[in-house]
Amino acid sequence: xxxxxxxxxxxxxxxxxxxxxxxxxxxxxxxxxxxxxxxxxxxxxxxxxxxxxxxxxxxxxxxxxxxxxxxxxxxxxxxxxxxxxxxxxxxxxxxxxxxxxxxxxxxxxxxxxxxxxxxxxxxxxxxxxxxxxxxxxxxxxxxxxxxxxxxxxxxxxxxxxxxxxxxxxxxxxxxxxxxxxxxxxxxxxxxxxxxxxxxxxxxxxxxxxxxxxxxxxxxxxxxxxxxxxxxxxxxxxxxxxxxxxxxxxxxxxxxxxxxxxxxxxxxxxxxxxxxxxxxxxxxxxxxxxxxxxxxxxxxxxxxxxxxxxxxxxxxxxxxxxxxxxxxxxxxxxxxxxxxxxxxxxxxxxxxxxxxxxxxxxxxxxxxxxxxxxxxxxxxxxxxxxxxxxxxxxxxxxxxxxxxxxxxxxxxxxxxxxxxxxxxxxxxxxxxxxxxxxxx
Numbered sequence: 001x002x003x004x005x006x007x008x009x010x011x012x013x014x015x016x017x018x019x020x021x022x023x024x025x026x027x028x029x030x031x032x033x034x035x036x037x038x039x040x041x042x043x044x045x046x047x048x049x050x051x052x053x054x055x056x057x058x059x060x061x062x063x064x065x066x067x068x069x070x071x072x073x074x075x076x077x078x079x080x081x082x083x084x085x086x087x088x089x090x091x092x093x094x095x096x097x098x099x100x101x102x103x104x105x106x107x108x109x110x111x112x113x114x115x116x117x118x119x120x121x122x123x124x125x126x127x128x129x130x131x132x133x134x135x136x137x138x139x140x141x142x143x144x145x146x147x148x149x150x151x152x153x154x155x156x157x158x159x160x161x162x163x164x165x166x167x168x169x170x171x172x173x174x175x176x177x178x179x180x181x182x183x184x185x186x187x188x189x190x191x192x193x194x195x196x197x198x199x200x201x202x203x204x205x206x207x208x209x210x211x212x213x214x215x216x217x218x219x220x221x222x223x224x225x226x227x228x229x230x231x232x233x234x235x236x237x238x239x240x241x242x243x244x245x246x247x248x249x250x251x252x253x254x255x256x257x258x259x260x261x262x263x264x265x266x267x268x269x270x271x272x273x274x275x276x277x278x279x280x281x282x283x284x285x286x287x288x289x290x291x292x293x294x295x296x297x298x299x300x301x302x303x304x305x306x307x308x309x310x311x312x313x314x315x316x317x318x319x320x321x322x323x324x325x326x327x328x329x330x331x332x333x334x335x336x337x338x339x340x341x342x343x344x345x346x347x348x349x350x351x352x353x354x355x356x357x358x359x360x361x362x363x364x365x366x367x368x369x370x371x372x373x374x375x376x377x378x379x380x381x382x383x384x385x386x387x388x389x390x391x392x393x394x395x396x397x398x399x400x401x402x403x404x405x406x407x408x409x410x411x412x413x414x415x416x417x418x419x420x421x422x423x424x425x426x427x428x429x430x431x432x433x434x435x436x437x438x439x
Contacts, residue, residue, distance in 0.1 A: 001375040002102050004034050017108035020115055020330045030101060037094035044087040051080040103207070104214055106335045107372040113339050116329025122342070123329070128313065129322035131346055131358065132411055138357070139417075140349035141409040142280040145171060147417050148437045151281075162278075163285045170435045171405070174421070175288065177428035178408065179263045179401040182290040182315050186398055190311045192261035192292060197241035199264060202230040205244040208377035210336040211236060218270040220285075234267035238291035239395040246295050247377035250388050256381060257296040257304055261398060264289065281402055282350075282361060288401040294394040297381065298371070301392035305368040308396045309341050312364045315399060318424045321407050322346040324360060337367035343399065349410040363403045366396030 007014045011027035018025060054077045061070035114123045145151025150171035156164035167175055186192040200222055206212040211219060211233075222232035235241060242260045251258070266289050281287075292311060296304045309325065316323055328340040344360035352359040371390035374380070380388040412420040419435040426433060 001372060002105060002108075003375065004030065004098065004102065007031065008034065014108070018105070020109055020113075021106060021333075022117060022331045023106075026101075026105060030098070033094065033098045033101060037091070037098050040087065040091035040094045044084065044091045047080055047084050047087050051077055051084065054080070100213075103376075106333075107338050107369060109330045109333060110339045110368075113333070114327060114329045115331075117331040118329075119332050121329040122326040122332055125325040125327050125341065127322070127324035128317060129320070131322055132348065134348065134415075136415045138348035138410060138413060140280060140351075141347075141406045144349070144409055144413055144417060144419065148419075148435065150435070153279075160285075163283060165281050165284065169438070170429070170432065171409075173429060174408065174419075174425070174435065175401060175405045177425045178319075178404050179288055179290060180428055181318075181425055182398055182401065182404075183261065183263050185315050185318070186261045186290065186292065186311060190259075190314075192259045192311075195238075195242060195245075195260050195262045197235075197238060197245075197262055197264065199235050199267075200232045201235055201240050201244070202226065202232060204230060205240055205247070206233050208244045208247050209240050209373055210376060211240065214335060218268060220267045220269050235264065236268050237266050237289065237395075238262040238264045239293060242291060242293040243295075243373060243393055243395065244377060246379040246391065249379060251295070251379075251381040251391065253297065253381050253383055256391070257294050257300060260293045260295075262291050263401070264291070281406055284402065287403075290398045290401060292366075292396045292398040295379070295391050296394070297383075298389070298392050301368050301370065301394060304392075304394055305339065305341075305366065308394055308398075309343075309366045312343055312366055312396055312398045316343065316345060316363070316404075319404070319408065319422050321404075321411060323363070328365075334365070334367060336369045336372050338370045338372070340365055340367040342366075345403070345407045347407055347410045349413070361403060361406075362400075363407065364397035364399040367394065369393045369395070 007027055007030055011031065015025035015027050054073045058070050058073045058077065061073060114121065116122065142151065142153070148171065150168045152166040152168065155166045183194060187194050203212060206219070219236055220234040222234060225231050242262055245260070265286055267286055269285065292308055294304045294308060323343050323345040326342045326344060328342055333340050342362050343364040345363040346358065347361050348358045350359035350361060351357065370392055373393045374390040379391050381391050383389050408422060409419055412422060414420060417437070421429050421433055421435065
């Protein structure tokens with residue numbers, strides 16, 4: 001959420017940042033609504049002040065036995081009592097209109113974010129490792145998983161429809177092992193506190209992290225409401241409950257940075273771009289992910305962003321996976337982000353957009369959001385001078401477990417169709433070194 005005072009003070013900078021995002025300038029329309037809002041508030045305040053003053057004057061007029069003046073003042077007070085609710089309603093409506101408009105506007109990109117229209121304009125930041133060499137043509141994960149008899153899309157379709165999967169036996173255990181490994185590294189070495197949050201959240205939580213109102217159609221609504229009339233939603237990412245843990249609170253600066261992590265199922269109605277990746281596990285309505293969330297001060301958010309990226313990279317390095325880190329351009333960033341790094345892991349069994357064998361696939365996004373979410377959540381901290389300030393929030397995948405499973409299956413496939421288990425995962429697999437078809 002943007003601060004209208006900042007827009008009022010520098011509308012040109014606000015519009016220029018929106019243009020970098022590929023949007024039209026909006027300061028003029030916002031400031032017009034703001035002017036109406038301020039005029040309505042002023043009119044209501046003036047009417048209230050006049051009513052209070054006139055009420056006092058009635059007593060003075062009666063004391064002076066000036067019945068004519070007292071009568072006139074009583075008539076004025078009566079008129080103001082009738083008019084005041086209307087003025088207050090107009091002020092409230094103008095306030096709500098401004099809030100509604102501001103809620104639809106994305107965060108503004110930092111100056112160093114490369115300008116561009118879409119994913120083709122993203123810039124490689126760095127890469128790690130190299131592509132593996134194979135003496136055979138690598139297969140996609142769905143062919144490998146189905147041949148092993150441990151990945152069943154048909155069974156999932158009978159249960160839930162398209163874009164779901166049933167994992168069985170050792171592939172199911174491998175996915176669990178990957179998630180547990182990620183959590184152990186992030187909590188044991190990276191200083192994140194593990195949280196087991198609810199998978200259902202209310203409207204105000206989804207608003208706080210900016211999934212609502214703009215992306216309502218991309219979410220799974222639970223179809224019921226609580227006693228306060230708030231709707232329930234299946235979480236699209238653990239970012240929602242983790243970040244909202246600080247909603248409507250004032251933290252002590254000594255509590256920051258606050259680093260939280262969770263391993264949860266995630267649910268998304270859109271499941272990515274229509275017509276893309278219709279086979280396999282790349283784009284699912286339900287998937288498992290380890291989420292990283294940081295809450296910190298404005299002065300430390302840039303460093304925290306780099307640290308979060310390094311934490312997400314570390315687990316992939318230990319899995320021995322080749323990847324590249326991309327700085328997203330202004331046209332490809334998420335709605336709430338000021339700057340985003342995407343980690344794209346190499347998957348040799350995928351088909352690239354050019355029809356070639358092998359492709360990079362996003363496995364993590366690490367974003368710094370500034371105070372954009374904090375303003376929506378009313379999340380503050382008390383700084384050394386005692387003044388409450390908005391916190392800065394960051395979120396990242398640490399990483400997507402389902403996609404990490406795909407990466408392991410495709411990168412560690414053997415010519416006979418078996419899957420070698422990465423050494424760091426073998427303790428989580430009871431010492432198993434390879435996944436083979438049974439029977």
